[in-house]
Amino acid sequence: MKIKQLLLAVAPFKYVIKGFDYLKDPYYVDVQKLNRKETSKSPVRTEIINYLLSGKGDKTCYLEIGVRNPEKNFNHIKASEKYSVDPGVEFKENPVDFKMTSDAFFEKLSANEILNNNIKFDVIFIDGLHLADQVDRDIINALQYIKDDGFIVLHDCNPPTEFHARERYGYYFTPANGFWNGTTWKAFLKWRFNPTVYSCCVDTDWGVGILSKTVNIGESITPVNPFFEFTEFDQNRKAYMNLISFDKLKEIVG
Numbered sequence: 001m002k003i004k005q006l007l008l009a010v011a012p013f014k015y016v017i018k019g020f021d022y023l024k025d026p027y028y029v030d031v032q033k034l035n036r037k038e039t040s041k042s043p044v045r046t047e048i049i050n051y052l053l054s055g056k057g058d059k060t061c062y063l064e065i066g067v068r069n070p071e072k073n074f075n076h077i078k079a080s081e082k083y084s085v086d087p088g089v090e091f092k093e094n095p096v097d098f099k100m101t102s103d104a105f106f107e108k109l110s111a112n113e114i115l116n117n118n119i120k121f122d123v124i125f126i127d128g129l130h131l132a133d134q135v136d137r138d139i140i141n142a143l144q145y146i147k148d149d150g151f152i153v154l155h156d157c158n159p160p161t162e163f164h165a166r167e168r169y170g171y172y173f174t175p176a177n178g179f180w181n182g183t184t185w186k187a188f189l190k191w192r193f194n195p196t197v198y199s200c201c202v203d204t205d206w207g208v209g210i211l212s213k214t215v216n217i218g219e220s221i222t223p224v225n226p227f228f229e230f231t232e233f234d235q236n237r238k239a240y241m242n243l244i245s246f247d248k249l250k251e252i253v254g
């Protein structure tokens with residue numbers, strides 16, 4: 001023990017010892033397992049969105065908020081009319097229709113400066129800034145432009161740990177490594193309390209949340225977890241988020 005104390009006083013040894021302590025820590029090891037578990041789940045968001053669109057006939061209208069590299073999802077979405085919004089924070093090329101934030105997009109849309117403010121989408125995919133107040137605003141705006149039988153889909157609703165649910169996107173020195181779900185779960189949970197929408201969360205790809213005005217994919221719940229504490233969410237996530245499998249979703253929607 002004395003030797004360890006002495007070595008800790010010397011910078012290079014300190015980094016090695018602290019590094020080993022960090023990598024061997026049981027909590028760190030558990031989070032690595034959860035990272036692997038989540039990334040091995042299927043299907044991914046694209047299949048779920050395409051499934052929801054496939055029930056809407058030949059003429060479908062899709063909006064994606066937050067696109068990054070369109071090869072990862074947007075380009076694979078099967079809809080006859082598609083629009084994309086992204087201010088280009090994470091992907092320099094940013095090949096989207098509307099190079100702006102979602103707030104600016106909805107403001108311009110409502111002022112009839114872009115598209116047509118009578119437009120209604122079959123699916124709106126919210127995957128922009130993953131902070132609860134922004135996601136909540138995106139949901140409020142999306143509800144105005146979604147068809148009555150359409151679906152609002154949200155990525156990253158089911159963070160495995162508090163590290164995935166951190167507020168700071170760019171801080172990677174946590175057991176979640178580069179994975180980030182932000183605080184989207186809080187906005188989704190807030191909408192789970194709202195009896196004017198039905199909701200569920202498909203337990204795959206970091207939680208694919210779905211909201212609908214008319215399709216009963218899950219009844220709202222009585223408000224819980226008033227301080228949006230992660231531990232309480234973690235212990236009750238199945239009920240709070242109405243976590244279901246993709247097969248169950250198909251059974252309900254189909």
Ligand SMILES: C[S@@+](CC[C@H](N)C(=O)[O-])C[C@H]1O[C@@H](n2cnc3c(N)ncnc32)[C@H](O)[C@@H]1O
Nearest residue numbers: 066067068072073088089090101102127128129
């Ligand atoms: C997680 S990525 C999107 C991934 C993509 N939807 C997919 O499925 O592969 C988040 C994107 O949101 C964008 N973004 C950041 N802030 C935004 C905002 N306020 N409004 C819209 N998009 C935003 C970022 O530039 C980034 O490209």
